[in-house]
Amino acid sequence: AQSVTQPDIHITVSEGASLELRCNYSYGATPYLFWYVQSPGQGLQLLLKYFSGDTLVQGIKGFEAEFKRSQSSFNLRKPSVHWSDAAEYFCAVGARAGGTSYGKLTFGQGTILTVHP
Amino acid sequence: DTAVSQTPKYLVTQMGNDKSIKCEQNLGHDTMYWYKQDSKKFLKIMFSYNNKELIINETVPNRFSPKSPDKAHLNLHINSLELGDSAVYFCASSHSLFVRQGDNYGYTFGSGTRLTVV
Numbered sequence: 001a002q003s004v005t006q007p008d009i010h011i012t013v014s015e016g017a018s019l020e021l022r023c024n025y026s027y028g029a030t031p032y033l034f035w036y037v038q039s040p041g042q043g044l045q046l047l048l049k050y051f052s053g054d055t056l057v058q059g060i061k062g063f064e065a066e067f068k069r070s071q072s073s074f075n076l077r078k079p080s081v082h083w084s085d086a087a088e089y090f091c092a093v094g095a096r097a098g099g100t101s102y103g104k105l106t107f108g109q110g111t112i113l114t115v116h117p
Numbered sequence: 118d119t120a121v122s123q124t125p126k127y128l129v130t131q132m133g134n135d136k137s138i139k140c141e142q143n144l145g146h147d148t149m150y151w152y153k154q155d156s157k158k159f160l161k162i163m164f165s166y167n168n169k170e171l172i173i174n175e176t177v178p179n180r181f182s183p184k185s186p187d188k189a190h191l192n193l194h195i196n197s198l199e200l201g202d203s204a205v206y207f208c209a210s211s212h213s214l215f216v217r218q219g220d221n222y223g224y225t226f227g228s229g230t231r232l233t234v235v
Contacts, residue, residue, distance in 0.1 A: 034223065041228075041229075042228055042229075043121075043207060043226035043227050043228040043229055044160075044207070044209075044224070044226040045226075046224070046225075049223055088158060090160065104162050104165065104173055105162070105224060106162075107159070107160040107161075109157065109158065109159050110158045110159070110160075
């Protein structure tokens, strides 16, 4: 079964500082990987996704993520954080076509990002 | 136009009541989902439907019954509500059932329904 671990429940950074949110996954093959952001009282917005190819993926709002197969990781990064980035971030893994998990995303428990001025 | 819309946004009800949450998507997607986000913000899939057909039913109590009258709608009916049902319920849709490279794949989420059972 697929699973996702986000080791950091809460991260605090200063505005303008760099950011890295960790995500580790467990899946029997090369997974599809996603990062979503949830602002308070809102739904989830897709930041970026990895399917195959270039392991460094660019997303919206200046975010990027790097897929490292050897570490089973898909960490999210941003070089300079803005106050508006304060939100909760979810990493997710999706099963490839076939099997009984198709269509299903499995989410990590989320990382809350606080940004200090 | 909102891509995935859920109603109501907030729902406060007493234990034992029956309630429904409605979801509609105007994206032309084939697949729709219900996810539950608990008080610890953990998101877990409940159901998925593809072209009105139930695909995933993840060990959800029988009190929860999804209904998909057409592929643009997926409603969630909950019987005999319990305190533990309090959560935020998210509807989502995707282009297709299978996660395939080349699809513009990614869920589109609704803004959620916060259910409080008192």
